[in-house]
Amino acid sequence: MTGLDGRRVYLDWNATAPLRPEARAAMLEAMDAVGNPSSVHAEGRAARAIVEKARAQVASLVGGSVDELVFTSSATEAAQTVLKQPFLFDTVKACVTEHDCVDTHIRRSISAEVGANGLPLDGYRSPPMSGFVQLGLLFAFAAANNETGVCNPVVEIAAAAKEQNALYLCDAVQAAGKVGVQQVVKVADFALFSGHKLGGPKGVGALRVRADIQLEGLLHGGGQEKGLRAGTENVVGIAGFGAAAEAAQRDLEDGVWERVAALRNILEARLEAVAPDLIFVGREAERLPNTTCIALPGWKGETQVMQLDLAGFAVSAGSACSSGKVKESRVLRAMGFDAVTASSAIRVSLGPTTTEAEITAFAEAWTTLYRKRTSRAA
Ligand code: PLP
Numbered sequence: 001m002t003g004l005d006g007r008r009v010y011l012d013w014n015a016t017a018p019l020r021p022e023a024r025a026a027m028l029e030a031m032d033a034v035g036n037p038s039s040v041h042a043e044g045r046a047a048r049a050i051v052e053k054a055r056a057q058v059a060s061l062v063g064g065s066v067d068e069l070v071f072t073s074s075a076t077e078a079a080q081t082v083l084k085q086p087f088l089f090d091t092v093k094a095c096v097t098e099h100d101c102v103d104t105h106i107r108r109s110i111s112a113e114v115g116a117n118g119l120p121l122d123g124y125r126s127p128p129m130s131g132f133v134q135l136g137l138l139f140a141f142a143a144a145n146n147e148t149g150v151c152n153p154v155v156e157i158a159a160a161a162k163e164q165n166a167l168y169l170c171d172a173v174q175a176a177g178k179v180g181v182q183q184v185v186k187v188a189d190f191a192l193f194s195g196h197k198l199g200g201p202k203g204v205g206a207l208r209v210r211a212d213i214q215l216e217g218l219l220h221g222g223g224q225e226k227g228l229r230a231g232t233e234n235v236v237g238i239a240g241f242g243a244a245a246e247a248a249q250r251d252l253e254d255g256v257w258e259r260v261a262a263l264r265n266i267l268e269a270r271l272e273a274v275a276p277d278l279i280f281v282g283r284e285a286e287r288l289p290n291t292t293c294i295a296l297p298g299w300k301g302e303t304q305v306m307q308l309d310l311a312g313f314a315v316s317a318g319s320a321c322s323s324g325k326v327k328e329s330r331v332l333r334a335m336g337f338d339a340v341t342a343s344s345a346i347r348v349s350l351g352p353t354t355t356e357a358e359i360t361a362f363a364e365a366w367t368t369l370y371r372k373r374t375s376r377a378a
Contacts, residue, residue, distance in 0.1 A: 003312025004361040011362060012314045014146050014174060014291060014349035019240070020199030026054075026243035027201060030236045037233050038224065047235050054242025058206055061245040061252075062172065062193060063182030070207045070225045071238050075173045075194035076101035078207035081218050081228065082169050082190045087135060088215075089167060094140035095152065096334040099171055101192075102140050103330075137164055142171035143184050147331045147347055149291025150282040151175070158187035167213075173197055173205075177248035178257055178288050189213060195237065200244030204237035256352045261289035263359050264350055268292055270363040275370050281332060281345060290354075295332070295345035299373060304346045311365045315348045 003009040010018065030050050035043030037051050051071070059066045072078045079101040083092070092106050139161040144151045154170055161168040170188035172181045177198030185191050189210045196202040209215055209228070221230030251257065271278055271294065281293040295301075301317030308315055317329075332342035348362070 004358055008312050008314065009358045009362060010314045011348045011350060011354070011358070012316050013351035013354075014149075014197070014288075014347060015316055016196045016202060017199045017351055018353070019201065020244045020247045022247040023200050023240035023244040027236050027240040030239035033235060037235060038222065050235055050239050051233050054238045054245075057242035057246040057249075058193065061181075061198075061249045062176055062191065062206075062208065063185035064191075064208050065211065068208050068211050070209065070228045071233060071241075072205045072207055072225075072229055073203055073234070074101075075171070075192040075197075075205040077218065077229075078192045078205045079169070079171065080105065081207055081215065082138075082209075083140075084218060085216060088213075089136040089138040091136070092138045092140055093166070095142065097145050097147075097150075097331045098140055098142055099146055099173070102142075102169070102171060106140070137161075137166035138169060139164075139166045140169045140171070142173075143175035143181060144172075144179070144288050145282075145331060146174045147329060147345075148282040148293045148335075149174070149288035149349075151179070151286045151288065154184050155187055174288060177245070177252070178290060180252065195241035195244060198244050198248040200241035201237045204234055204241045206241070251352050257289040260350050260352060260354065263354055263356060264290060264292055264348075266356070267348065267350075267359045267363055268294075270360075271366060274367045279337075279341065279345075281335070281337075290350040291347065292349075293332075293345055293347045295337070295341050296370070297338075297341045297344050299344050299370075301329075301343060301345045304344075304369070307369050308346075308362075308365060311369070313362050313365055315346050317346050 033043070033047045033050055035041065035045070035047040037044060037048040052066070055066045055069055055071070059069050072081065083102065083105045094102060094106055139157060141152050141154070141157045143154050158168050167189040168187070169190040170184050171192045172184050173192055173194045174197060175181050175184065176193050185208055191208040193206040193208070195204040215228055217228045217230060219230040222232070224230055224233060268280055268283070272280070275296065277296065279295040281295060305315060305317045328339055328343040329345055332345055333339065
């Protein structure tokens with residue numbers, strides 16, 4: 001049993017999307033650009049043109065002006081650039097379901113009161129650090145969650161932030177390219193993006209900073225990226241990110257994700273028909289079109305991932321963290337699920353090239369494993 005017709009089936013697009021052919025082509029071309037984008041000679045200007053073309057492509061997808069967009073090594077670095085500002089805020093109010101790149105920083109740096117569930121605006125607020133002049137408040141609420149695909153009401157969050165005189169950092173990494181995020185960029189003060197989630201290469205991200213906000217760069221050096229991200233630009237990676245953003249924008253305009261959502265819904269209906277005890281996490285909420293998070297209490301997510309991997313399918317359990325280890329999903333716990341359910345979830349995430357045949361093959365493989373399990377238990 002291996003995937004579909006002996007080929008593996010990749011259903012882990014939220015972890016990383018396969019490289020788009022447009023991104024590959026742009027990267028191959030950029031590899032031959034010999035100049036440093038900061039050099040004034042023709043070779044340097046040619047490399048600069050590659051970077052600026054990509055900036056325009058990304059800005060066109062996400063909204064906002066090119067002057068507000070800074071390339072980084074990852075969305076994680078973009079998040080840290082905001083979160084480690086020394087003079088902008090001293091208190092962060094964040095959703096408990098934020099990605100680790102936001103969550104771990106808040107937990108480590110400021111003692112936080114954890115809210116009861118993962119619903120927006122019911123997150124945790126850190127007490128102001130004593131002994132300092134109070135600086136201000138930062139809201140950190142993602143546009144969409146990576147594990148469940150559940151979307152936050154960013155416009156309402158931005159309005160609440162404004163009311164409390166707070167700045168708003170929006171992690172738009174999972175939303176960008178799958179749904180329109182121009183509205184996010186319009187209402188948030190900072191937004192995070194990652195190239196590899198939309199078919200660009202891994203290791204390149206972007207931070208959008210509202211034009212009138214002055215930030216301190218994390219890295220100091222040659223003053224690249226308007227002084228916000230020193231270090232010679234990753235010209236090849238940025239070229240791939242730009243081309244992927246342009247292709248993603250075309251997909252959005254062509255309604256490709258409506259087809260993906262239809263496939264996701266077919267998958268959920270098939271699984272539900274065989275396993276009435278299956279939990280579809282966040283199904284009632286507004287979700288990204290490509291994501292389903294399913295939990296069967298007692299069947300560990302980690303075990304499901306391994307069994308499905310052996311059967312030729314790539315999915316993930318909880319959030320796939322860098323070490324490859326899988327732990328109980330903090331997101332599901334925050335949403336009110338018990339520990340057993342929170343360690344029994346898998347995320348199946350589809351993309352523009354996912355086919356109905358792949359979904360059918362996955363549903364059949366999962367059903368076979370499910371039936372084996374239930375017959376053993378009987
Ligand atoms: N934010 C979300 C919602 C993500 O899903 C991810 C990646 O998993 C990140 C941020 C981090 O992105 P990067 O891999 O570019 O650091």
